[in-house]
Structures are given as structure tokens and as C-alpha cells.
Amino acid sequence: MDNPFRPTAGASPPELIGRAGVLDEFAYGLRLRSGAPGLLTIFTGARGVGKTVMLGAAEDLARTQGWAVVSETATKGFLGRIGHAMRRLAEELGSGPQGRRLTAVTAAGFGFTTQLPPQQQLEWREEGLRLLHLLEEQRTGLVITVDEIHAADRQEIAQLAADVQHFIRADLPVALLFAGLPAAVSDLLNEGVATFLRRADRIDLHAAAVDEVRQSYADTFAAGGFTLTEDQAGRAAEATGGYPFLIQLVGYFLWQEAEKVAPVLTDAMVDQAVAAARRRNERVVIEAALSTASPRDLDVLRAMAEDDGPSTAGDIGARIGARPNTVGNYRTRLIDAGLIEPAGYGLVRFAIPGLREHLRQGRA
Ligand SMILES: Nc1ncnc2c1ncn2[C@@H]1O[C@H](COP(=O)(O)OP(=O)(O)O)[C@@H](O)[C@H]1O
Ligand SMILES: [Mg+2]
Structure with a gap:
């Protein structure tokens, strides 16, 4: 069985995860x-x-x-x-x-x-x-x-x-x-x-549930004759955050490792595949998404990156020295640009996985 994962824009994935009922x-x-x-x-x-x-x-x-x-x-x-x-x-x-x-x-x-x-x-x-x-x-x-x-x-x-x-x-x-x-x-x-x-x-459209991704990895790798433990499938799925492009990237690199190295996957192979997927995602998606962000947008994003989870408007305002109104305007702009998303009352979080790490490492 050939590598079924499709980490290419517009390519049909082996399984359409998390889209039940959408059509x-x-x-x-x-x-x-x-x-x-x-x-x-x-x-x-x-x-x-x-x-x-x-x-x-x-x-x-x-x-x-x-x-x-x-x-x-x-x-x-x-x-x-x-x-x-x-x-x-x-x-x-x-x-x-x-x-x-x-x-x-x-x-x-x-x-x-x-x-x-x-x-x-x-x-x-x-x-x-x-x-x-x-x-x-x-x-x-x-x-x-x-x-x-x-x-x-x-x-x-x-x-x-x-x-x-x-x-x-x-x-x-x-x-x-x-x-x-x-x-x-x-x-x-x-x-x-x-x-x-x-x-x-x-x-x-939003990210799929991590648990559905885990199940899908377990099924797909089993169908290919590979041994992937429940725990490994869970870790690989967790690393995707349910984000479809990352689902394909992690699956693709993991499959490649298994083909190249051994059909019984090790934890190290999972880590390897996740790292390769993140690098590729960063190059392909994050840099493109940030290309339209203004310097001030980037300030807001960097302020958000200080948090480990969702950020409050108050914290963002305090960090960049802006009034709630101004923060509200940036919030709308960044949500519209698909960079962040609402995460409950008064909270926002990053909409693209890996974006926080990218900003923390000072790469934008
Ligand atoms: N529901 C899904 N489950 C798993 N993978 C998906 C799903 N939807 C898309 N993909 C994969 O995600 C990647 C991006 O899909 P694409 O439709 O090009 O995104 P967009 O048009 O929103 O940029 C492709 O590699 C595709 O195979
Ligand atoms: Mg598209």
C-alpha cells in the first residue's frame, strides 16, 4: 500500500476527518x-x-x-x-x-x-x-x-x-x-x-477533534500493515491539534519513516515525523498567513504568544499599551484574517497550530 496521506493543497485526504454532516x-x-x-x-x-x-x-x-x-x-x-x-x-x-x-x-x-x-x-x-x-x-x-x-x-x-x-x-x-x-x-x-x-x-470550518484524528491514524496505519500503539497514535494526533494540513503532514512523514525504517513504529519515529511536519507547516502555512499582517498586528500576536493558552483582551491591551477599543479592532482584523479565533467570552487563541512557537522563537 502506497503512502495514502496527501499533504498538498486541495488534495483529497485518505479520510475526511471531522466533517460529518457538513454537506x-x-x-x-x-x-x-x-x-x-x-x-x-x-x-x-x-x-x-x-x-x-x-x-x-x-x-x-x-x-x-x-x-x-x-x-x-x-x-x-x-x-x-x-x-x-x-x-x-x-x-x-x-x-x-x-x-x-x-x-x-x-x-x-x-x-x-x-x-x-x-x-x-x-x-x-x-x-x-x-x-x-x-x-x-x-x-x-x-x-x-x-x-x-x-x-x-x-x-x-x-x-x-x-x-x-x-x-x-x-x-x-x-x-x-x-x-x-x-x-x-x-x-x-x-x-x-x-x-x-x-x-x-x-x-x-475548524480543526477536527484530536480523538477522531487518533482513531483515523490507528485505522490507516493498521490497514497499511504497520504497528502503531494507541499511545503513539494519540501523541501523533495531539501534535496535529486536529488541524487538517498537519494531520496529512504528520501522517505522511510517519508513513515514510515506517516504510524506510521498520513497520513497528517507535516513539522516536513519531517524534521525528512530528518535527518534520512542523517544519514543513511553518514554511508552507505560517509564513503565508503572516505575509499580510501589519507591524501592529504582529505586536498583538506576539503579546498573545506570551500566554500558554487563550489570551484575554485585557492582557493583550496591557502588554501592547492599547485601549480596549483598539484591541477590539485588532481582534476583529486578526479573526477575519484567519490567524486567531474566539475562545469563549473575552478570549482569543491562535487559529493556526505552531504559530505561537513561531512567534516565541522570534521568527516573525
Ligand atoms: N477533513 C479533513 N481531514 C483530513 N485531512 C484534510 C481534511 N480536509 C483537508 N485535509 C487536508 O488538509 C490539507 C489542506 O486542505 P485544503 O482543502 O487545501 O485547505 P484550504 O483550501 O482550506 O487551504 C490537504 O493536505 C488536505 O488533504
Ligand atoms: Mg484552498
Whole structure:
């Protein structure tokens, strides 16, 4: 058995841990086919928490129900690419034999300008209507997913939302799923670029429970013919904090050790794998997450790093010499950026594992 762990952005993990029920509303929407809240969903969460993987899981679910899927990332020109993909799907469907299975199409399309010229805007909507009517006849529908909406051009998002709203009003079977960092999504919803999106089901993804991770490691390593004690599985799981990217990294390095060294894992091998996973996580996730933090944001984060657990607003204020109001503003900014999260009344904690250690070691 090859190493089943997938420590790569967007790659499907061997087991989707801690996500039971997350797609229930969406699945229900696929049954109703129009007008269900789950058909308009936004996944938010910190980097590496599993947003892209959830979009993929939703797409797979939709395909099993015979729905067509258009999967895009919100880089410049995505609206045109969606238009192009819809046209290809409609052509395939219009000419193909009845009941033919649909495939996802991701194509370079209508041109690369961010705002489509009026003529193309009309064409875009017509492509959509044509496709949706064909799918309607088959009693299926269309799922459009747009990943990384924090990078999206506002005009493109606004236009996509307006068109999809138009389809929904016409009772057509369409679903729109987004994923993005909490900051981008809050801004997007507050700016009023697309007020209709405020009705979306917002699903904030968090770390999985450590105990589920332990169980998953125990099962996966046993399936590979390796011996991992209960205690070792627990220690490896604990080190991930339930954070999906770390779950894959620790699992991956541990598997590699077992393949290389011996199928009976030792405590030293677990420690080795955890250390390697932390180093990789630091390079890939933490540095990227901190790249948008201002010097003052960093002061707040460093003040938090003095605590071993959650921090109170009062302590943070005292350490950086700021008033409660000011601390409150930073708190909101940092929560939106996916760097910290609320931890009960008046408390915040780090949202990315390893961030505290990174700050304590003076590396940011
Ligand atoms: N529920 C999960 N259980 C285990 N691993 C997961 C889960 N969700 C995602 N992963 C893994 O975590 C990593 C990050 O997932 P990804 O979807 O790219 O995160 P995001 O899009 O939020 O940055 C990938 O290696 C993926 O395989
Ligand atoms: Mg992603």
C-alpha cells in the first residue's frame, strides 16, 4: 500500500476527518433542486483547514447525482471561463445521447478581461439559461464552485451573483459554492457588492477533534500493515491539534519513516515525523498567513504568544499599551484574517497550530 496521506493543497485526504454532516444541507438541496438554502454555500476558514477539499467533496456528491459541475478559482477572468465551460456543457448535452454522464469542464474562455463587455454579459446569461433548461429536462442541475474568493475581482463576483440570482428566481436548478478566507468573505458580504450572497449558508470550518484524528491514524496505519500503539497514535494526533494540513503532514512523514525504517513504529519515529511536519507547516502555512499582517498586528500576536493558552483582551491591551477599543479592532482584523479565533467570552487563541512557537522563537 502506497503512502495514502496527501499533504498538498486541495488534495483529497485518505479520510475526511471531522466533517460529518457538513454537506447535509447541500445534499438536501440537490434533492430539492431549486430554492434550498444549501444550494448557496460559502466555506470559510484558515489556510490549510480544508476548504478546497470541501468544495471537491461537494462536487463529487453532485456528480453522483448526475449534476454538471463547473469548478473555478477566482483568478482574473474566472467569469468568462465559467461562461465558456457552460457553453461546452450545453453543447455536449444538446448533441449527446439522453442521460449521458456529464463531466466537469474547466476551460479558458470568453476572454481575459475582468468585466465582460455588455454583449458578452448577455451571452453569459444566455449560455447559463440554455444549459440550465437542458439540465432541468434531465431533472438534474448545475453546480458552480469558485475557490479562493479572497482573490476575486469585485465586479466579476457582483456579476456572477446577479446572474445566479436571476437563475434562482426563474426556479432553475443551480448551486453556487464559494470558499475563501474569513476576512475576504466578511468584506465581500459587508461591502454590498452582492447583497444576495448574504443569504448564503456560511460554513466556518475548524480543526477536527484530536480523538477522531487518533482513531483515523490507528485505522490507516493498521490497514497499511504497520504497528502503531494507541499511545503513539494519540501523541501523533495531539501534535496535529486536529488541524487538517498537519494531520496529512504528520501522517505522511510517519508513513515514510515506517516504510524506510521498520513497520513497528517507535516513539522516536513519531517524534521525528512530528518535527518534520512542523517544519514543513511553518514554511508552507505560517509564513503565508503572516505575509499580510501589519507591524501592529504582529505586536498583538506576539503579546498573545506570551500566554500558554487563550489570551484575554485585557492582557493583550496591557502588554501592547492599547485601549480596549483598539484591541477590539485588532481582534476583529486578526479573526477575519484567519490567524486567531474566539475562545469563549473575552478570549482569543491562535487559529493556526505552531504559530505561537513561531512567534516565541522570534521568527516573525
Ligand atoms: N477533513 C479533513 N481531514 C483530513 N485531512 C484534510 C481534511 N480536509 C483537508 N485535509 C487536508 O488538509 C490539507 C489542506 O486542505 P485544503 O482543502 O487545501 O485547505 P484550504 O483550501 O482550506 O487551504 C490537504 O493536505 C488536505 O488533504
Ligand atoms: Mg484552498
